[in-house]
Every structure is written in C-alpha cells, then in structure tokens.
Amino acid sequence: MKIGRLVGLALLLPLALALGxxxxxxxxxxxxxxxxxxxxxxxxxxxxxxxxxxxxRRIVEPLITFAxxxxxxxxxxxxxxxxxxxxxxxxxxxxxxxxxxDGTPFNAAAVKFSIERQISAEHPANKIGKYPFANYFFGNVxxxxxxxxxxxxxxxxxxxxxxxxxxxxxAASMVSPTAMMKAGVDxxxxxxGTGPFRYAAWTRGQHVTLEKFSDYWKGAPKIDRVIxxxxxxxxxxLTELLTGTLDLIVGVxxxxxxxxxxxxxxxLLKQVGAHVWYLGxxxxxxxxxxxxxxxxxxxxxxxxxxxxxxxxGTGAVSRGPVLPGTWGAEPNLKAYxxxxxxxxxxxxxxxxxxxxxxxxWVPESGSGMQSPVAMAIVMQSNLRAVGVNVTLxxxxxxxxxxxxxxxxxxxxxxxxxxxxxxxxxxxYPLFHSTQWTPNGPNRAMYKNEKFDALLxxxxxxxxxxxxxxxxxxxxxxxxxDAPWVFVDHEIQIxxxxxxxxxxxxxxSFDLRTETVILR
Amino acid sequence: MGRFLARRLLxxxxxxxxxxxxxxxxxxxxxxxxxxxxxxxxxxxxDLERLRVQLGLDQPLYVQYLTxxxxxxxxxxxxxxxxxxxxxxxxxxxxxxTLLLTGTALFLSTVGGIALGIASATRANSLxxxxxxxxxxxxxxxxxxxxxIVLMVVFSLWLGWLPASGMYAPYGGGxxxxxxxxxxxxxxxxAAASVTIIARLTRATMLETLGQDYVRTARAKGLGDRPVVxxxxxxxxxxxxxxxxxxxxxxxxxxxxxxxxxxxxxxxxxxxxxxxxxxDVPLVQGGVLVIALxxxxxxxxxxxxxxxxxxxxxFQ
Numbered sequence: 001m002k003i004g005r006l007v008g009l010a011l012l013l014p015l016a017l018a019l020g021x022x023x024x025x026x027x028x029x030x031x032x033x034x035x036x037x038x039x040x041x042x043x044x045x046x047x048x049x050x051x052x053x054x055x056x057r058r059i060v061e062p063l064i065t066f067a068x069x070x071x072x073x074x075x076x077x078x079x080x081x082x083x084x085x086x087x088x089x090x091x092x093x094x095x096x097x098x099x100x101x102d103g104t105p106f107n108a109a110a111v112k113f114s115i116e117r118q119i120s121a122e123h124p125a126n127k128i129g130k131y132p133f134a135n136y137f138f139g140n141v142x143x144x145x146x147x148x149x150x151x152x153x154x155x156x157x158x159x160x161x162x163x164x165x166x167x168x169x170x171a172a173s174m175v176s177p178t179a180m181m182k183a184g185v186d187x188x189x190x191x192x193g194t195g196p197f198r199y200a201a202w203t204r205g206q207h208v209t210l211e212k213f214s215d216y217w218k219g220a221p222k223i224d225r226v227i228x229x230x231x232x233x234x235x236x237x238l239t240e241l242l243t244g245t246l247d248l249i250v251g252v253x254x255x256x257x258x259x260x261x262x263x264x265x266x267x268l269l270k271q272v273g274a275h276v277w278y279l280g281x282x283x284x285x286x287x288x289x290x291x292x293x294x295x296x297x298x299x300x301x302x303x304x305x306x307x308x309x310x311x312x313g314t315g316a317v318s319r320g321p322v323l324p325g326t327w328g329a330e331p332n333l334k335a336y337x338x339x340x341x342x343x344x345x346x347x348x349x350x351x352x353x354x355x356x357x358x359x360x361w362v363p364e365s366g367s368g369m370q371s372p373v374a375m376a377i378v379m380q381s382n383l384r385a386v387g388v389n390v391t392l393x394x395x396x397x398x399x400x401x402x403x404x405x406x407x408x409x410x411x412x413x414x415x416x417x418x419x420x421x422x423x424x425x426x427x428y429p430l431f432h433s434t435q436w437t438p439n440g441p442n443r444a445m446y447k448n449e450k451f452d453a454l455l456x457x458x459x460x461x462x463x464x465x466x467x468x469x470x471x472x473x474x475x476x477x478x479x480x481d482a483p484w485v486f487v488d489h490e491i492q493i494x495x496x497x498x499x500x501x502x503x504x505x506x507x508s509f510d511l512r513t514e515t516v517i518l519r
Numbered sequence: 520m521g522r523f524l525a526r527r528l529l530x531x532x533x534x535x536x537x538x539x540x541x542x543x544x545x546x547x548x549x550x551x552x553x554x555x556x557x558x559x560x561x562x563x564x565x566d567l568e569r570l571r572v573q574l575g576l577d578q579p580l581y582v583q584y585l586t587x588x589x590x591x592x593x594x595x596x597x598x599x600x601x602x603x604x605x606x607x608x609x610x611x612x613x614x615x616x617t618l619l620l621t622g623t624a625l626f627l628s629t630v631g632g633i634a635l636g637i638a639s640a641t642r643a644n645s646l647x648x649x650x651x652x653x654x655x656x657x658x659x660x661x662x663x664x665x666x667x668i669v670l671m672v673v674f675s676l677w678l679g680w681l682p683a684s685g686m687y688a689p690y691g692g693g694x695x696x697x698x699x700x701x702x703x704x705x706x707x708x709x710a711a712a713s714v715t716i717i718a719r720l721t722r723a724t725m726l727e728t729l730g731q732d733y734v735r736t737a738r739a740k741g742l743g744d745r746p747v748v749x750x751x752x753x754x755x756x757x758x759x760x761x762x763x764x765x766x767x768x769x770x771x772x773x774x775x776x777x778x779x780x781x782x783x784x785x786x787x788x789x790x791x792x793x794x795x796x797x798x799d800v801p802l803v804q805g806g807v808l809v810i811a812l813x814x815x816x817x818x819x820x821x822x823x824x825x826x827x828x829x830x831x832x833x834f835q
Contacts, residue, residue, distance in 0.1 A: 048557055
C-alpha cells in the first residue's frame, strides 16, 4: 500500500530532521538553572514565593545580608548602623559610590523610596505595585528619614529587636526610584537594582535571563549570564541535568536523591534550611486543651520513620521551632521519642483510655510542605496505634489556607520558613497569643502568659545574649506545652553538573548563583 | 450555507458569555481568594485586608464581574494580578505554543489513526489487526503523564536523541530543527490516546461500509481494491470519523495541560493551571475564554465539513 508508506515517511521525516540536530552544550560563561516553577514577577517586595525571590534577589539587594551558609547578619548596602538606647531608632550609614543598573546613584532617598512605596498609601509608587507583606515586615515602621545623602534613619512605633533581620528580608531590597517611576506597573517584571546581575530578558513560560553587572560594588560575578528555566516535572528537570542541558537544580525530590548520590556526572549539595514542618494541634478545642493529650500525640508520632522512609534523608527531625545550632536555639530541649506506650498512658491519664476520633487537615502540596499526604498517612497510622482514629481530609493549597481561618481545625499539617535564624521570626508569629488566627498565623491557638511575656521582653532587649536567654527559656515552656507535633526541618538538596564550582546552598532557601564559577 | 455560518457565529456570543460567568463563579466560590493564596501561611489580618482592597475583592461579586466584562467588551482582558502583565498578550503568546502542540498531535492522530484503521479493516483478523487492537487498548488506557515520562527517559535520558523539555534551547537554537526536536516527544505523547480511538473507529466504520451493497456493486463491475477502498468506501465512512476527530480536537486542547506540564511546554494550559492555583482571576478568565473560543470554532468547522462530505446534509 503506497499511501501507507508515504504516510509513514511523512511521520518519520520530522524525527529524522530533529535527530540530525544534536543538543548543544551551554556556551561558556552561561549557567542554566532549573526552577520548580516560573517566577511570578521579579520584584521581591511584590512576591511571596521562593522561585520568584531566587531570581529577583540577584537583581536587587537589601541594606543588610546574611553571611554565606548562615543567617548571621552582615553589612551589605549599609556599611554600619547604630540603634538608639530605647530601641526605636535605627540609623544606617550607606555604602558610597554604589550605582543602580540604570546608572543612577544609590543613596538615602532610594532607601526611603524602596520602603515607603510599600507602607504609605500616598506614595507615588504605592499604586503601581502590590506589596503582600508590607504590614508583616514594615507595619512597625513609623517613618524613614534621609538624614543626608548616605545616612538614613528608621523610626519604629515600638521596639523590635529583630528589626535588623527584617532589613535583610527580600522585601527590604533597594530599587532604583528613577527606573520604577519610569516603568510603572511593568517594573515588577524587569526591576532595576544594585545586585550582581541585571535583568536581560524573559520569554514567558520558557526562561528568564540575567546578565552580569560589570560595575557590581563587590566585583562582577565570574559568569556572564544566568538562564532560569521553569520545569515543573521532576523527571524532566533531572533528565535535563543528567543530559547536560541544565547546570543546577534545586528541590531534588526525595526519591531521586539516592540515584544522584552515586552519579559521577553530578555533585549533590545538602543543607538544613530555616524551616519547620509541623502537625498543628488546635489548643483551644477539646480534647486538645489538655496538655497530656498533646504530649501523647508527640510520643505517638514516629518522626524518625517519617524522615527516614518518606523524606529519605531530606529532613532532619525537629524538636522545636528554632533551627538547631543557631544562637537562639535551646540545645537541651525535651525530646518526645517514639513511645506508643507512654502516649497511651498519657491518654488514659487524660481520661481517654480508649482513645478518641478526630480529623487531620492536609494540603495536597504547598510551598515548604515536602510530601504532605505521605507524611500525614504515616502519622494517621501512628495515631491509630494508640487509639486515636484520624480522618484525613486533603485539600488544594488555596482552599486549605482559607479553611484554616475558620478556626475549626483539630489537627493540621503546615510548615514555616522563617527565612532567618532569629527566633522572633518564628516564635512570635506562630505562638504569641496576639497572633491568633485570623490576626496572625498562630493557628494552633496557643496561649501561655509566661511565654507571651518572655517573647515580648525579648523584642524590647537589643542585647543578643540576653535575648538568647529569654528565647531559650521560652522554648522550654513551649516544648513542654506541646502545642504542635514538631516533625522536621527540611534539608534542601541541590544538584549541579561537574562544571559548576563555588556554589553553596543557603539556609534561607535563597539561590546565590553569583558565587558560581564555571569550569 | 452562508446563513448557517452567520447564525452559528452569532451563537458564539452567548456561549462565551456563559463560559465567562461559570469560570468567574467557580473561581470565586472556590475557597481561598487571591490575597489569601498570595499571603499563604504568613498571612496577617492587616495585610489581607489591604490586599483585598487593592485587588478590588472588597467589591460585591456582580460589580467585580461587570467591571471585568465591561473591559472585555472594549478588548481589554485586564492585567494578571501577580504577573502584572496584560492578560491578552500573555494568553495569545502562550496559545500559539498550545496550538502548535495540539495541531501536530491532531495531525499525527488523524493521519496515523485513519491509516491504521483502514489497514486493520482491509485485513480484518490478520496479525496486523490484532496487534493494532492490543496497541489501541494500551494507548487508550495509559495515563498521559506516565507515557510522557517513559518516552522522556528512553529518548532523552537513555538514547540522548531528543531534548527532554521546553520549546527551544534557551541559548543559540531557535531554528525549525530545534523546534521540531522539542516538539516530537510532547506531540507523540499527546496523540497516543487519540490515535487509537480514531483507529478503532475507522476500522469499525470501514468494515461496515465495505459490507454495503454499493461496495459489492463496485467490486462486481471490476474495480480494483484501491479505488474501492479509497474512493468509494472511505468517503462514506468519513462522517463518523470526522465527528470523532472533532471531539478529539477538543480533548487534545484540554489534555494538552498535562503534556505541557510534563514537558515544560510553554502553552496556555500551564498558564491557566498556574493562574488557578494563585486564584489569578483575570488570567484564568482570559485563558479559558481563548480555549473555549477555539473549541467552539473546531465544532463549527466539523459541522461545516459534513456538508462537504455528504451533500445530502443540508443546513437549516
């Protein structure tokens, strides 16, 4: 049958054509990064997700930054700062001679512009952007004053010792006022800052390209450009890395880690992130208002098994909210080892010798949620073993977040990425009683007056050693009260091709491609 | 014919209006509004309230809808809530990629399916026919994403013949060959289920047609196999096939979402999914409108084809 053959030929022709075109290797000096999702926009003050920030933070930078591989603060665009004795005035001395990518100078007026655009409704740049966390980060800022060209003063409404850490947040990055007023709404897609890379191009759905900024004040990066490609499917990202068309991927799924560990073509990097995954317990609802019940849940859940078998080493067992090994972490926190007998005993003491029934809400996915459903299923069977019958309810992320504001939750799976090691950034929003949902993110409805007092005091003291002592005491109270089941701190995994050198993961989940050298 | 087309085109308005109302309502009745989704786990009350006002979510639903439809009437689909870019440009740009992918898949499945179906029908119960039956069962029951990943592992990872994902290489590239190389795996994946459906249907209708009296007459007057099959039987068997191809076109437009996601194909499907997860109402509205419009147009094309294939069909 001639026509059949013709058709067959027609179908094979494109294949033959395409096979003749071998996949090119990257040009020298170009780093290609595979992201899990496409950035939404590139102005860090206007986004909330990791992937947007991972790109945007290369273009714009804050006054203060975190050191390599740590969330210890370091001077950046601010050379130094002083804090008034009452903790209400922060005066920053700015680095001189720094230029934005558009050639305009970085100065005190730019600092004032970058922050005020977010918090003042009358600011000319307020209408041309939407700033999701303006209140969360800068709600406490009364005014920003440019004292002279290179001195800027922040006046706070009330003392907050973690303010310097706030100034290291992505949302506190400095933008060129000239460029933003000129670009208007479009500024968010192509921001202008002082960072190591400048915006070059964005082909929607395909890639964002940044080029090195030769006049970068710390010295130009060693690579010419970075191309970010959004590739949602894990297998596709992995295949591109192994075939050499990607140089760097983050968010390597747990199931692929073992496979990559023995692969000679890639380097695997691991680091514990400033993150905590928890099973929230509604402390204001019966029977969870009884501390013994909450402690029983902590003994019943086998965290080691979750980390080992579900997360396959992409998590470190957690005992409390603060990242272990950092200045504010209490090293000797009470542990709740897997002990079903102890759990049963506590339940019996609380009046539930035969257990009880409850529901657990779980999102299907979500930023920082790792493998929520698989983890929840393990917890469900752990709890059934001590007589607590759990009905799982899985929800889409958006619906889930909305449902948590109803306060009807009993058990709920959630995570928190503080972005820094300062205990105030995790303990205050999640456990202070002023932060009960819907006012803030304390969705466990936890309240302990002594704990509240310690946290408030720690906000008012600026001496770090004193703050550490207060937070350590507060953590002991917290873990004894067991408002959550602390499950794990995520270990982020990145994989790079062998030609990538000098790359380091950062606990804030930032992706610092400016340190990369390509061999 | 002209009047038929005009009337059908007039129907477009109400259909699209209906689609827009449904999409709008579904997005708003689903729990979680854009402000909430954006703020996620960190939300505090003041930020939520401020964002809702900025996004116009404090307005009653009908006001939000009327504002939007008013803009649409002037050809302005609005701006994406978070990407800040005009929806129309964004959607059309991405729709080109979807059209290329579904168009290629439709071509592959129609040509492949009809050829396979005819071959099976003319050699009913032969080895080829049986193999094709097994392959059809396999093709129809395989999940798209699974097939996509298998093809990717085999042809990209193991053999290294084809790129794993994307539409063009992000550097250099950009030519026709680069595009074709990237197109093959997603197009074959997307076409797999349709090709089997079209093949089975073609086989069945062809068998039926080949048993008709006029075919026997044609053979009796001494016509060879080829003219009987291709000129007489095929044209008469085509009506149900065209219907199914039309349905498949719609199915491919919808099914493209999964394929686009697996292969990081920059189509409108991935864009709409991204929009739904972020409750980006203008973006989703725009994307769905364009998809709905193309679906309606495909149906119209199928109906028009009937008349050309079978002159007995008249448009009233």
